[in-house]
Amino acid sequence: MKKQLFFQSAVVSTILSYFLIFVGGLVxxxxxxxxxPNWPKCGDGWMPPTNIDINQINTTLAWIEFTNRMFGVILGISIIILNVLAVFYFRKNYNLLFASILSLIFVIVNGVLGGVLVWFELNPYIKTVHMLFALILVSILSYICIKSYKMINTTLFKGLKKNPILSKSLIVFWILIVVEILLGTGIRTNLELVSIENPLLSKGELLNALDSYKYFHSFLGFTLFFLSAYIYSKLRTNKLYIARFLGIFILGMIVVQIFLGEMMIFFELPQLTRLFHTWGSSWLVGVVIILYNCISNEYDK
Amino acid sequence: MSMINKKLIIAFFSVLILGIIGLFTIDQATQSRINNLSVISEVPSFQLDNFDGTSFTEKNLDNKITVASFIFTQCEGACPIMSTNMGLLQKRFSDSDALQFVSITTDPDYDSSSVLKEFSDKYSSKNNWFFLRGDINDVVKLSEDGFFLSASLLPTGHSTRLVLIDKDRNIRQYYEGTVDANIIELQNDIVTLINKG
Structure with missing residues (x-):
């Protein structure tokens, strides 16, 4: 019962954090x-102005940013509840306790970092760190999810064959996907910088003006495709349904992302495609953590 | 239907709904940018002189997008920053003929044509930036009644805002001329005006 409650709390926090990444991407x-224009307040008050504002605040944009902040607070509360449960039930389980506390630290730090981002008027480097911390946060929360799930369903994970090479390739995959996402935000940043200096360039011309590391992003994308195909092939016959499912998910998501990436080049970066390109990739970060812990069968020792 | 299939369908619809929310939000944001540039008022008629001696009236605003400012050459605070920012915009849009720049001196006693010419040489890199002078009463009237910008205790009391005027002489928006974020905003709005008229 306790374990079940903790697991559910972790799932809620994880889903909320993915949702928050979506809203952040939308911003x-x-x-x-x-x-x-300020933080933590929005304009003169804590809430954005509702009608035309004398300080020339664009109220639509203010509400979009405010929604992002509000969901950040909701996620924060959800993670505080997770921590309360962890302290009450899992004082002896250092893995879960430590991971919960770490997630609380990261959600607070990233919230403040969102404020720093506004103070520094969207400095591109802070933007990237803001994204990186969000990815680390979903990784920690995914870890808590799968660990507590395994505690509830110990029998499910018994008698699995270990595959050290597969485990290692999942670690490599996690690192590469994080690098790939950060490279993607780097491309976005560069597009913005080029566009500030050359406001009259069309989106297509902007892409051409980019540094050569856009090719590196594509190259890494295809590397991830082959790696995910390898992971899928190794998991195809796995006894665990969840492992087989996640294997397909990873391969499928990489294919979708490559497709979306190419779409953005041919259709000049429609904003919605950009949003799902980033958001879908961020799912892979947590999913790989879950898969890694699924196939490492510590209960057999 | 199995549990897993049900979950997949829920996931699919969640993504679909998020997509619709995303599209709607992006569309609203784009619309709000255009609405934010709604017409404030029309620039009234005026007559001032460019530093090269030619006359400059409201008719010179026709068919050009104009960025206007009030400055004086001896000013040591805001004016150099405002003018540097306008020079930056002039460079960035140098490939476009749709844009022009206007700076009106609030110190016509000191800022003679030759002084303005010197100032122009310092900040302007193209002949689409006009430095205007005229009777101080005309300047005050244009600032206060035409642009709704305070002009008390001149020359120092001029506004530090930049004014965006469309090709039909309509004032569309104001920007703090010394704040980088506002300059980027102005730049984006110029692009919006060039693209959408």
């Missing part, structure tokens, strides 16, 4: 980052 693609 970025709609250019609403400075919608509230």
């Amino acid at each position: 970025r693609v709609s250019g609403a980052g400075m919608g509230c």
